[in-house]
Amino acid sequence: MELTHFNEEGRAKMVDVGKKDDTKRVATATCTVVMKEETLNRIKEGQIKKGDVLAVAQVGGIMAAKNTAQTIPMCHNIFLTGVDINFNLGKNTVDIFATVKTVGKTGVEMEALNACSTTALTIYDMCKAMDRGMRIENMRLLEKEGGKSGHFIADNKEGMVLDVNISETKGVIKIPIEVGELKVDHGLVGDAHAGDWHRQVSLLAVESIDKMKAMGLPDLKDGDFAENITTKGLVLHEIPVGTVFTMGTAVLEVTQIGKKCHSGCAIKQKVGNCIMPTEGIFAKVLKNGQVKKGDRIKIIEL
Known part of the structure; x- marks a missing residue:
């Protein structure tokens, strides 16, 4: 790789960026x-x-x-x-x-x-x-x-929780809460999607949400895609099924990448696409714990 911070005499210079695009x-x-x-x-x-x-x-x-x-x-x-x-x-x-x-x-x-x-x-x-x-x-x-x-x-092994979101019924946007309780064989306490199945907790990255904002939905908020956990810093859909990670004080395992969009949500109808079916992920709880905004998410090397 060519180093650009040296002039013809081998001395330091500030690179001219004038011809670059904004x-x-x-x-x-x-x-x-x-x-x-x-x-x-x-x-x-x-x-x-x-x-x-x-x-x-x-x-x-x-x-x-x-x-x-x-x-x-x-x-x-x-x-x-x-x-x-x-x-x-x-x-x-x-x-x-x-x-x-x-x-x-x-x-x-x-x-x-x-x-x-x-x-x-x-x-x-x-x-x-x-x-x-x-x-x-x-x-x-x-x-x-x-x-x-x-x-x-970076290494796609560490991220951060931006919001914890729940809803009492299915098929609606979720509302952020201060602290979430994660329970084994259940998921996020108080959320309609919790239960003893493989899709206990849903996660979506803010980077994915930003893609949808750029497509014509600038007012999107965390939870609007019905995700339980809004994250930052991890490429969620590139994390393999079976990956174990810590989130707050809980431990979870990735069980599914994306999902089938059966009827087409209002977001898909408006902009022709929806990011949750392709870039959202699902997990089950392996160890009880709490999760809140600002908590770290760390991939565990097994």
């Missing part, structure tokens, strides 16, 4: 801050003297994304159209997810990584008085889209 570009990065359980509990309870740790860290990450060109020498000044930072709190960890968007001639991978880095460092700074042993780990690009290099997704 395209929609999105990048998501992640990292994890590992700390004492006591430290995380104090963050949750708002007992850190410097203030609301996650709120301040979130603002710090957004500011970092906007100023990436000021600290990374060969980065271009980019007009960002959006920056979103989310947290997943574990027993003694804070997982950070930063998504950055633009419409332009070059991508925003560095902006997403810089946002993660500053968010994590802000958490460290605000908590270091009580926990100097905190570690920042596993910083990496999860996904990028746009430009000539196309769509990149």
Whole structure:
């Protein structure tokens, strides 16, 4: 692969992107801050003297994304159209997810990584008085889209829950809830599709929903495809049947990829296609647990 950041004299230069086309570009990065359980509990309870740790860290990450060109020498000044930072709190960890968007001639991978880095460092700074042993780990690009290099997704072994959705009757859209209970031989408690069968829990990726938005349904919401779990960061329909994964504190197994669309839903009638029959997946619960927005989804290597 040719390296483009050197001039004819072998010295560093900023690449000229002036001839590139403007395209929609999105990048998501992640990292994890590992700390004492006591430290995380104090963050949750708002007992850190410097203030609301996650709120301040979130603002710090957004500011970092906007100023990436000021600290990374060969980065271009980019007009960002959006920056979103989310947290997943574990027993003694804070997982950070930063998504950055633009419409332009070059991508925003560095902006997403810089946002993660500053968010994590802000958490460290605000908590270091009580926990100097905190570690920042596993910083990496999860996904990028746009430009000539196309769509990149990391190892397709880890993602995140965006929403947990249920409905009391079948054939209707589902409504997001705060916390879902997953039970063996049943599925998601309170959902009409739960039961002792192989399609206990349905999952659909937000990346698939975005395809439908681009086809003329910009107002789609999580749950509109009747999926129980809306995910981010995993190419669900490429995960083989039989794959075991953790989601929140529960363990599940993939049992089916897609489904037959019998009568054609309202969405298919409007735009001529529906993504759930081809890119949604189904799973059964192997271990009881809870799931909520922000929980990690991790493929288990058997």
